[in-house]
Amino acid sequence: MTETRPAAARRCLAVILAAGGGVRMKSEVPKVLHAIGGRSLLWHVVSAVRDSGADAVAVVVGPDRDDVAAEARRVDPQVRIHVQRERLGTAHAVLAARDSLAEGFDDVLVVFADTPLVMPETFRRMREALARGAAVAPLAFEAADPTGYGRMLVRDGQLVAIREHKDADEAERRVRLCNAGLMALDGKGALELLEGIGNANAQREYYLTDAVEEARRRGLSAVALVAPESEVMGVNDRVQLAQAEAILQGRLRTAAMRGGATLVAPETVFLSVDTRLGRDVLVEPHVVFGPGVTVDDGAVIHSFSHLEGAHVGPGATVGPFGRLRPGADLxxxxxxxNFVEVKSAQIGAGAKVSHLTYLGDASVGANANIGAGTITCNYDGFRKFRTEIGDNAFIGSNSALVAPVRVGAGAFVGSGSVITDDVPADALALGRGRQVVKEGWAVSFRERQPKKARD
Incomplete structure (x- = not known):
């Protein structure tokens, strides 16, 4: 008899299958490394099983897929990597993690790296079914169109089999409760159960789905848990990748608004999974948040701005058409x-950089004013150099600050200057040629031109 203990007291192994080739993606990049919400599909799955309480994570990769293994370790340095040398079906793929399965975890979650939208709460529900005595607990969904999916066959309230579409008869194909692919197994008997699965089917493969019938044959119970179809969708091509992105963006936008941010036109705002928007943040239409952005309370992000790896302080404003690159700190x-780009630069409290400016590898002091067309010339083709602008400094329009250079607090830089030397505090720096005016020159110039050119 299976030992039943509360799910919280049971140790869990999550086996993530990531060895698929992803041919339909038509990409040199492995399918599971394609991204939604600024993170790989694999990242989403590893993060979800960890958040659900899994004690260990094993990722099954294909041969020569060091890139997939590296991404798994980037997400979770403690992840275990197992290699599936041959592709003989999903049950065979799970058995590639035999060494981890043999450790005798209480619960085993089998999930797919191309199914990125499953919530941690759903994984916890699957484990709770095991804690109540089930030996097998696959995840199911009511399909709008069940064509191609395995069918969940339920009789007298009991799950008796999962029939692959190719092996199903006409009556079974009319069933709309379909297999989502994910499965929870009682860890104490998981290895023996998987090893008992045969390949007597149309594809001559070892199906994980046959674990249900194998469990029933051994007198063990199987239960199906139902999740929304949108949560369990897999990503096999670029169309489904876009569909998954849309679902995830809906979740992220809802969470941001419920957290106190205003999205004027939510459907036009794109967020990353780690975007943090404070209370009373206002985001206008058509804004993109790349990974690593935090926006503090009361800030305003105007339309058509793009932010990545940046911090926006309380009450600050960005855009319209603002560009914050990694290391921007307001x-x-x-x-x-508008049309200001900031990279690896700290902009002090109350400082104004109003338009048509590039600030890279720089610090701008509090209440400084940076005129239109200002550029920090931070790169000599080999190395980066910093520009430091002090508090209350005023940089005139169309100025070029050639780093490394310092402009002291309260200093003025005249418009159109090229500054190559440090400017002391409260000084005026002019770095431009003297204007020369020649009266009447334009008249004589025109008279010298051929008649055809003047007409």
Whole structure:
């Protein structure tokens, strides 16, 4: 008899199958490394099983797929990597993690790296079914169109089999309760159960789905748990990748708004899974948040701005058409205006960078004003150099600050200057040629031109 203990007291192994080739993606990049919400499909799955309470994670990869293994380790340095040398079916893939299965975990979750939308709560429900005595607990969904999916065959309230579409008869194909592919197994008997699965089917493969009938043959119970179809969708091609992105974006937008941010046109705002928007943040239409963005309370992100790896302080404003690249750090009530790009630069409290400016590898002091067309010339083709601008400094329009250079607090830089030397505090720096005016020159110039050119 299977020992039943509360799920929280049971040790869990999650086996993630990531050895699929992903031919339909038509890509040199492995399918599971394609991204939604700024993170790989594999990242989403590893994170979800960890968040659900899994004690160990084993990832099954194909041969020569060091890139997939490296991504798994990036997400979770403690992940275990197992290699599936031959592709003989899903049960065979799970058995590639035999060494981990043999450790005798209480629960085993079998999940797919191309099914990125399953919530941690769903994995916990699967484990709770095992804690109540089930030996096998696959995940199911009511399919709008069941064609191609394995059917969950239930008789007298009991799950008796999962029949692959190719092996199903006409009556079985009319069943709309379909297999989502994910499965929870009682860990104490999982290895023996998997080894008992045969390949007497149309594909001559070892199906994980046959674990249900194998369990029933051994007098063990199997139960089907139902999840929404949108949660268990797999990603096999670029169309499904876009569909998964849309579902994830809906979740992220809802969470942001419920957390106190205003998205004026939510369907036009794209977030990453780690985007953090504070209370009373206002996000106008057509804004993209790449990975690593935090926006503090009361900030405003105007339309058509793109942020990545950036921090926006409380009450600060960005855009419209603002571009914050990694390392951009805006202080309280700082202003980044239209067509301004900031990279690896700290913008002090109340500083204004209103338009048409590039600030890279720089620091701008509190309440400084950066005029239109200002550029920090930070790269000599080999190395990066920093520009430091002090508090209350004023940089005139169309200035080029050639790093490394410092502009002291309260200093002024005249418009159109090229600054190559440090500017002391409260000084005025001019780095431009003297204007020369020649009266009447334009008249004589026109008179010298051929008549055809003047007409």
């Amino acid at each position: 202080g309280p009530k700082a202003k980044i205006g």
